[in-house]
Structure formats: C-alpha cells, structure tokens
Amino acid sequence: MTDPGLRARKQQRAREQIVEAAYALFAERGFDAVTVTDIAARAEVGRTTFFRYFGDKREVVFADEQRHAERMAVVGAAGGPPVDSLPAALRVVAEVVLAVSDDVVGDPARYGVYTRLLAAHPELADRMRRKLDHLTDELANLLTGRGADREIAALAAGLGIGCFLTAYRLAGDDATALLPALRRAFDRLHALASDCP
Template identity: 50%
Template sequence: MAPSDPPTLRERRQQRVRESIITAARELFAEHGFDQVTVTDIAARAEVGRATFFRYFGDKQEVVFAAEGGKSMTAEATHTPAPEAIGDSLPAALAYVRRVVVAFTAELVEDPEAYTEHERLVAEQPELLARSLTKQRRHVTELVELLTDNGAEPATASLAAELGIACFHAGRTAADDEPSRLTAAVDAAFARLA
C-alpha cells in the first residue's frame, strides 16, 4: 500500500479496537488509579477479550505509552528538512535537532489533557518512570541516526542528540510541564544554547 492509499477496512477496524482499549485504560486509570486496574478490567471496559488486548499490547504499562503511537523523532524528521551538510558543525546539528524536537514537543501536547494525565501516571509509578526513561534513550538514538543519515559525524551527532533531549527536559522544568507552555519553553532552551 502506498503512503497516500486510504487504510483498508481491516486496518480501520484494528485502529478502532486499539483506540477503544487505550480509551478504556485511560478512563479506568483516572477512576481507580493505575495499580487498581487489571488487564481484565481494561478488556471488559473496551468490550474485547483478554486475547485481543494482548494482540495490541504486551501489558497495561504499554497502554500508558500508546498515546504516543506514531509520535517519534523520526516521524517528525520526515517533515523537517536537514541542512545540506552537517559534517562536524555542532551549530548545524543543533539547528536541525531543534526543529525536530520542537515539532515533536508540539505534537506531544496537541491533546493537553491526555499529555497531563500521561505525565501524572508516569510520575506516580516507578515502573512507568523506568519505561519512560528507556523511551527517552531511544529518542537520543533516533536523533543520532537522523543526524548521521544527514551527514553529521558520529561525535557531533551524539553531542547534538544529547543536548537536544536535555533542552526538552529543561523546557519541561521551565514550563512546569504545563502543556500550553511546553513547546515554547523547549524552543527557548535551545535558544539559550545558541
């Protein structure tokens, strides 16, 4: 299927089931707290069987991160053209990372309520925090790959990627993780590096 082809009936049905599971989990976590909700509870609320739940998600922790779905640094980079040659130029690498990370941040907070609920859950649950930190390391890896694919030397790519994620975290702190202020705060953190 080409990127412009509409999803098939089966793909649309699968997306609806996936979304119903995510919605059910969010509602239950908000009503009862993360620890009090089981996979069986989520499946029942979504009106699917446990086996169906496990076709889409490995565990209930995975559902918490499902809202990010296709949100990745790589996905954002497809809309963000790289400069012609990055090479060993840290300013060029950072300029590219800035555009990617700021666009990624804007997408993360498109649904402010979902973003806030997600961050609250992660902050309250040590196992979710650990999974979140693992995902953040994957974002660094994604950025390094994007930079090297666009001609950055490995050392420059690594430093720019780490600084990019640091700017994201600095922005979260500066904005007090308020979704309406987060994108601008992340962008401001990059500006301070310039």
C-alpha cells in the same frame, strides 16, 4: 475479499479505544487499581484483543511512542543542507524535538494523565528514560545520515533531549507550558552554540 484498508482502520480504531479507555480509567482510579480486564471491558473488546495490541497495561501508557517515532522520521527526512557543524545539528534536532513534542501535547488531557502517572510510578518513569535514550540514539543516527560526524551527532542529540527533559520538568502536567519552555531552552542553547568557535 476483505478490504485491507478497512481492516487496518478497524484495527486502529480498536487500538485507540483501548488507549482511551485505559487513560480514562487511570485518571479515575489510579494506575494500580486498573486491570487489563477493566480496560478491555471499558473499551468493549475482549482480553485477547487487548493483548493483540499491548503486552500489559504499562505498554498502554506509552501507546503513542510509535507515532512519535514516525513523526521524528518524517521531519528528520525532510532534507535540507548538510549538517556540518554543531549549530547546524542543533537546528535539525530542535526542529525534530519540537515537532514530536507538539504531537505529545496534542491531547492535553492525556498528557496530564501521562505526566502524573510517571510522577507517581518510578517504573513508568524509568521506562520513559529508556525510551528517551533510544530516541537520543535515533536522533544521532539521523544526524550522521545527514552528514554530521559521530561526535557532533551524539552531542547535539543529547543536548536536544536535555532541552526536552528540562521543558518537561518545568511544564509539569500543563500541556500548554511544554512547547514554550522547550522553545526557550532551544533558544538559549542556540545562543550558546552560536558563540562557540
């Protein structure tokens, strides 16, 4: 009988090999010049194995999204006092968005390639915006699950993602600049929210 843990580790390793190969090729040749066959060959897997994990090469660009969603869920579920005001909701959102963003820039070279790919390919940028829309909904649901009313939850989630987008634009492809820019954006937002009645 095969050890299920060993099988899962092998699958994770194969998936990561595909992602690493794809990002290396995108950096070397550009997105348009790379095929699924190229990625599979560089990763030393077959095309069938590639398609077991990804539907196309665009999906590889967003390979880390599931891990980011899991990180968001873990941080958001950590508990704390009920979310009964906009400042309280913004504190939760800041904690979650900063934690996920820390994960996003965990591999600075990959982050740089990712941002350049999105800047050069509108269809990838559009896909990122749709993913951020989904993340906004997830953040709002997390907040309502912790006691926020729907209006506060939606507003705080939208403002939090707005802070991320601002920091993302300011940082460009510099992974080291994203978190400081994001912290500054949240600090300014917290100051404004604290002044509100």
